[in-house]
Amino acid sequence: MSKHVLIVDDSQLMLDMARHALEGAGYRVSCARDLGELERGRAGEIDLILMDVQMPEAYGDDVAGVLRGVHGVRVPIYLLSALPAADLGERARGAEVDGFIPKQGGMPALVERVRTILGAP
Amino acid sequence: MMLEELRSKFLARFIDTARVRLERAMQLAAGSTPDIPGQLAAEMHAFVGEAMAIGETAIATAARVGEQAARRWKQTGSAQDVIACARALRDVRKLVDTLAASAAGPAVKGTPVMTPRARGPRVLVVDDSELNAGLVADALEDAGFAPETCQARDVEPFLAHVRRVRPALVLLDIQMKPVAGDVLCRELRSAPDLADVQVALLSGLTEAEMADIGKRAHAHGLISKGAGIDAVVERVRQMTRRGA
Numbered sequence: 001m002s003k004h005v006l007i008v009d010d011s012q013l014m015l016d017m018a019r020h021a022l023e024g025a026g027y028r029v030s031c032a033r034d035l036g037e038l039e040r041g042r043a044g045e046i047d048l049i050l051m052d053v054q055m056p057e058a059y060g061d062d063v064a065g066v067l068r069g070v071h072g073v074r075v076p077i078y079l080l081s082a083l084p085a086a087d088l089g090e091r092a093r094g095a096e097v098d099g100f101i102p103k104q105g106g107m108p109a110l111v112e113r114v115r116t117i118l119g120a121p
Numbered sequence: 122m123m124l125e126e127l128r129s130k131f132l133a134r135f136i137d138t139a140r141v142r143l144e145r146a147m148q149l150a151a152g153s154t155p156d157i158p159g160q161l162a163a164e165m166h167a168f169v170g171e172a173m174a175i176g177e178t179a180i181a182t183a184a185r186v187g188e189q190a191a192r193r194w195k196q197t198g199s200a201q202d203v204i205a206c207a208r209a210l211r212d213v214r215k216l217v218d219t220l221a222a223s224a225a226g227p228a229v230k231g232t233p234v235m236t237p238r239a240r241g242p243r244v245l246v247v248d249d250s251e252l253n254a255g256l257v258a259d260a261l262e263d264a265g266f267a268p269e270t271c272q273a274r275d276v277e278p279f280l281a282h283v284r285r286v287r288p289a290l291v292l293l294d295i296q297m298k299p300v301a302g303d304v305l306c307r308e309l310r311s312a313p314d315l316a317d318v319q320v321a322l323l324s325g326l327t328e329a330e331m332a333d334i335g336k337r338a339h340a341h342g343l344i345s346k347g348a349g350i351d352a353v354v355e356r357v358r359q360m361t362r363r364g365a
Contacts, residue, residue: 017131
């Protein structure tokens with residue numbers, strides 16, 4: 001079965017574009033728009049979590065910190081955001097996640113990074 | 122190749138979402154919810170990400186400027202940052218309109234997409250919120266009107282300004298400080314030399330809620346901001362047609 005990516009973002013358009021791009025590259029994709037959906041989404045087997053930083057309910061880096069520290073989630077977590085790369089890097093270090101992917105590069109760059117992190121689908 | 126495929130599939134939805142976000146920004150600016158700049162910044166931030174994802178870097182950059190201006194506005198509360206935010210929203214709106222026009226293609230083959238617009242009736246937009254005045258003026262300009270914005274701190278200088286500008290229509294926000302729009306309306310309507318100027322009250326209230334205020338102020342028309350910017354433009358169109 002192909003590798004499974006969970007994307008957390010409050011923009012439905014963003015989620016749909018990322019799903020289209022990653023599924024087109026052969027990955028399985030689940031999406032969550034809020035913390036409730038994230039809770040349900042992570043019940044299945046996940047290989048990578050991509051987390052938006054600025055969401056209405058909470059900051060993605062805080063959520064990532066809780067997933068790691070409290071829930072003991074071990075799969076790679078990357079922050080995915082439109083924040084400038086320097087800010088994003090700082091947040092990623094603070095949240096002890098595996099890294100960050102700026103949205104600046106658009107979907108081709110996102111797919112490329114996911115391929116580097118997970119390998120072939 | 123993948124970006125092109127993504128664009129062809131999502132461009133129309135991106136434009137629709139952009140318009141919804143801009144409309145929401147307009148309603149935020151017109152309303153009295155707490156933390157307007159904070160909410161505007163969040164709206165623009167989501168927009169930046171969407172524009173980046175679809176490869177619209179110019180729109181992403183303009184929206185980023187708006188987001189940063191809204192964040193500064195939240196911190197400083199300075200008029201300069203409010204104006205910068207209004208300008209950025211205007212720039213985003215223009216870029217989205219250009220994108221929509223190019224996505225749709227020329228209506229008739231051989232017709233240039235950009236044609237010089239005739240300058241329509243002059244409309245004076247009076248609002249103590251620079252952001253709000255800017256957004257309304259921008260939408261009116263896009264619809265072919267010749268808008269001008271101003272603030273009214275006192276009655277006499279304001280009447281003098283209206284005499285100079287001679288607009289076809291004055292749009293007055295009701296809840297303004299230090300002088301409310303309905304007070305200015307009454308003054309305008311009782312000036313015999315300004316009898317040819319149409320006056321409308323603009324508010325976040327519904328037209329029914331404005332009815333009494335409008336009647337007492339002898340306004341020619343009432344326009345609710347709650348119906349959205351397109352409805353405001355349409356009412357302005359009706360009123361300037363009637364007044365012409």
